[in-house]
Amino acid sequence: MLYYKLMIxxxxxxxxxxxxxxxxxxxxxxxxxxxxxxxxxxPRQVGHILRxxxxxxxxxxxxxxxxxxxxxxxxxxxxxxxxxxxxxxEGVVFRGRKVKLDIFGWIQP
DNA sequence: TACATGACTCTTT
DNA sequence: CAAAGAGCCATGT
Numbered sequence: 199m200l201y202y203k204l205m206i207x208x209x210x211x212x213x214x215x216x217x218x219x220x221x222x223x224x225x226x227x228x229x230x231x232x233x234x235x236x237x238x239x240x241p242r243q244v245g246h247i248l249r250x251x252x253x254x255x256x257x258x259x260x261x262x263x264x265x266x267x268x269x270x271x272x273x274x275x276x277x278x279x280x281x282x283x284x285x286x287x288e289g290v291v292f293r294g295r296k297v298k299l300d301i302f303g304w305i306q307p
Numbered sequence: 308t309a310c311a312t313g314a315c316t317c318t319t320t
Numbered sequence: 321c322a323a324a325g326a327g328c329c330a331t332g333t
Contacts, residue, residue, distance in 0.1 A: 229315055240329050245314040250331090254314095262314075270314040281314095294321095 210236055214247055215254075221261040224289040225304040226297060228265045245270070260284045261304075267296030 213236045221227050229241035238244060248254045248262065254274065260281045263269050275281045282292065290302050300306070 233315085238329095240327095241315045242313065242328065243315090243330060246330065248314055259314080264314090265316055273314050275314095 210238065211247055211251060211253075213237070214244060215257050218257045218259055218262060221258060221304050223258075223261075224302070226261045226263050226285065226290060226299070226302050227304040228299070229262060230265050231305050232262060241265075249274070263297065267299050269295075 214232060217232050217235050218227075229244045233239070233241040233244045236244070244262070248259050260275060269281045269285075273281060275284070285297070286292070290297055
């Protein structure tokens with residue numbers, strides 16, 4: 199029925215948010231990592247959820263960044279700097295525009 | 308059904 | 321190291 203697809207969606211969203219909530223302060227995770235752990239094929243879907251779902255504001259989504267260590271522009275943090283500042287306050291160090299994922303990455307590849 | 312759009316990622320210049 | 325192009329897939333029109 200019509201609800202089936204939506205319920206799956208809800209479950210995946212829930213999973214994504216639980217994962218984001220599990221990222222410790224001072225650490226970061228990539229869209230790809232979250233997508234993989236949540237069972238999503240495409241990391242874009244994670245970005246899509248964070249952009250559309252109002253519940254995203256209740257979670258530390260500033261700890262989710264690109265796979266190359268840069269942060270996304272045009273986020274709900276207002277501007278790109280907002281996210282960087284928040285991460286800096288948690289102790290995340292930037293080298294140029296990137297964070298060193300081998301040090302601050304929540305999950306090591 | 309078809310086409311455009313992204314809080315993306317990878318490879319190649 | 322930055323920029324460009326291809327691949328990706330849920331969503332919206």
